[in-house]
Amino acid sequence: MTEPNQAKNYTINGIMLSIPEFIMSPKLHDDLISGTYESRELAPIRANIRPYDVVLELGAGIGFISTVVAKLFDNVHVVSYEANSLMLPIALNNHKINGVNVDLRHGLVTGKAVPEKVEFYEL
Numbered sequence: 704m705t706e707p708n709q710a711k712n713y714t715i716n717g718i719m720l721s722i723p724e725f726i727m728s729p730k731l732h733d734d735l736i737s738g739t740y741e742s743r744e745l746a747p748i749r750a751n752i753r754p755y756d757v758v759l760e761l762g763a764g765i766g767f768i769s770t771v772v773a774k775l776f777d778n779v780h781v782v783s784y785e786a787n788s789l790m791l792p793i794a795l796n797n798h799k800i801n802g803v804n805v806d807l808r809h810g811l812v813t814g815k816a817v818p819e820k821v822e823f824y825e826l
Contacts (some may be wrong), residue, residue: 757780
């Protein structure tokens, strides 16, 4: 039996990721193994981010994109929001193991009034 806090480790495009099994889906695993995870986002990021940019990410998820951006240049400032509190420690850990500094914040960004409690997909 698998322990609930066990994680699988991946390296994709030079980024190390530790993903707890409780959030792992077959598609996420396949995309990480094949190198296709968030692959469509990488070329525009690399083509457009410049030194001293301030980058706002909405939806940190596992911390992959914010790590990629933070690794591009030492002086890029990345601010990343994640609404799902279960994802925050995962993203923080992935930032840490890659040695990047990302300003990760817990919050929901929306154009509408938000009720005090927002339901997320239960894993």
